[in-house]
Amino acid sequence: MKPFIFTLAMLILFSIFLTYQTDNNTYNRQLEKLKQVADECSATAGLFYDEEAYSTGITVYNQEEGIKAIKHIIKKNLGLLDDHTPSSTSYWKDTINYKTVFFDNSNTVFPYSYTDDQNRFTKLIAEPTIIVVINVGKPSFRLKFLRLKDAVRSSAYEYLDR
Amino acid sequence: MKDFIVLIAVLILLLPFPLQYALEEYNHNQKSEIQSYVYTAKEKAKQEGYFTPEIKEQLIENITKNFHLKDSDVHITTEKVRKYRQSKFNKDNLIYYKIEIPIRKIIAVPILWGINNDENKTMYIVEGYAASEAIQ
Numbered sequence: 001m002k003p004f005i006f007t008l009a010m011l012i013l014f015s016i017f018l019t020y021q022t023d024n025n026t027y028n029r030q031l032e033k034l035k036q037v038a039d040e041c042s043a044t045a046g047l048f049y050d051e052e053a054y055s056t057g058i059t060v061y062n063q064e065e066g067i068k069a070i071k072h073i074i075k076k077n078l079g080l081l082d083d084h085t086p087s088s089t090s091y092w093k094d095t096i097n098y099k100t101v102f103f104d105n106s107n108t109v110f111p112y113s114y115t116d117d118q119n120r121f122t123k124l125i126a127e128p129t130i131i132v133v134i135n136v137g138k139p140s141f142r143l144k145f146l147r148l149k150d151a152v153r154s155s156a157y158e159y160l161d162r
Numbered sequence: 163m164k165d166f167i168v169l170i171a172v173l174i175l176l177l178p179f180p181l182q183y184a185l186e187e188y189n190h191n192q193k194s195e196i197q198s199y200v201y202t203a204k205e206k207a208k209q210e211g212y213f214t215p216e217i218k219e220q221l222i223e224n225i226t227k228n229f230h231l232k233d234s235d236v237h238i239t240t241e242k243v244r245k246y247r248q249s250k251f252n253k254d255n256l257i258y259y260k261i262e263i264p265i266r267k268i269i270a271v272p273i274l275w276g277i278n279n280d281e282n283k284t285m286y287i288v289e290g291y292a293a294s295e296a297i298q
Contacts, residue, residue, distance in 0.1 A: 007172045014179040021183060025190040029197060036201050037290075043208075044293040047247055062249075069251040069293065076256070076291045 016143065023141045027151075030091045034136060034153045037077045041070045042132040042157035045100065058105040059128040059159055070100055070132060078136070092151075094137025104128040116154070123156060131156045174274075181270035189265055192229050193286055199224040200261050200288045207257055211244035211296030225263065237262040245294035260289035 045066035053060045074080065079090035086092045103112065103125050111126045116133065123131070133154040141148060203221040207213045222236050239260040248255060262285045269275065272282050 003168050003172060007175060010176055014176065018179060018182055018186070021186055025186065029190070029194055032194065032197060036197075040290075040292055043295075044251075047293060047295065048249065048251065051249065065249075065251045072251070072253050073256075073291065073293070 019142050023139075023143070026091070027139045027141070030139070031151060031153065034078075034134060034151065035155070037074060038132050038134050038153045038155035039157075040077065041073050041098075041100075041134070042130045042155040044069045044073055045102075045130045045132070046157045046159065049104075053105075060106045061102045061104045061128070061130065063102050066102065066130065067100060070098065074098060074134065091140070092136045093140050096134065096136050098132060098134045100133075101131045103130070118152075120152065121154070128159045129156050178271035178274055185267060185270045189268070192263075192265070195228065196225055196261070196263060196286065197288055200259070204257075204259060204290065204292050207240075207259070208292050208295045211246060211294045212242065212257060213238070213240040213259060221261070230266075231263060235264050239289075244296060246296050246298045247294050255294065256291040257294055258289075258291055260287060262287050 045061070048062040048065035048069065050060040050062060074096065075082070075084070078092065078096065079087050080096060081087050084096045086094075086096070099117075101114070103114070105128065108125065108128075111124055113122060114125050114131070115122045123129075131154065133152065135150055135152045137150055138148045139151055199221055202224075203213070203217050206217050206220075210217065218238055218240075221238070222233055225231060225236055226233055237260075239258075239262075241258060245255050245257055265284045265286050268282050268284060269277055272279065
């Protein structure tokens with residue numbers, strides 16, 4: 001009788017370990033991918049600027065095109081539908097929110113100290129910069145007793161003047 | 163004797179779990195590294211405008227040198243046309259890439275669950291869209 005109870009307890013414990021290991025590994029890979037998507041967004045938004053102003057040494061970002069680009073890149077790379085809800089093939093289950101901030105010569109006096117509105121980071125901005133923050137909501141873990149936090153990744157793209 | 167039989171039965175039931183932990187870590191490590199190599203290749207491709215043969219070769223070399231994979235196992239789907247950066251965003255002007263590699267073993271002891279070896283494989287896919295930074 002004792003070995004039976006012991007084996008049953010070990011089975012349950014091992015299964016919990018295995019479920020957590022698989023879910024956590026997948027979550028870490030998806031977080032890494034989210035960071036890469038944030039990097040891609042901020043880099044792509046940095047491609048659209050006023051060329052005439054740039055030739056005089058002033059960087060002014062084309063925010064309309066930048067935001068269009070970011071929206072499309074997030075949608076395509078994370079597998080979302082048009083209203084930013086995940087499709088059935090996506091890992092994430094909540095609605096995706098993102099925030100973009102543009103710092104350029106038309107709206108900032110450098111250096112400027114920027115604090116994220118949820119106090120997650122502070123950045124000293126000395127050059128024209130684009131900051132993209134993506135919040136994808138809670139990850140999907142099978143163990144229901146875990147208390148999960150929202151997954152947020154951010155990226156900043158800077159133009160360094162040399 | 164009875165204890166011995168009980169021990170064998172318990173071992174058969176419980177031993178696959180640590181083996182599964184090890185296999186899961188191996189697969190996770192493989193997938194993470196490949197995700198990282200594809201990211202590097204994608205950054206290079208952004209500068210060139212498309213995935214040049216050199217970039218693809220370097221990517222395949224990175225993937226096969228650490229894991230037991232052959233060059234022919236890695237499938238890269240991408241376009242051969244160079245894309246250039248434009249002043250207005252055009253969603254048809256993005257570089258698309260898709261890299262597939264086989265995962266040879268998902269479950270460590272498939273016989274215990276009645277799975278045969280052919281069903282125990284899958285393809286790991288990394289795909290995405292990137293904007294080109296190549297100047298005309």
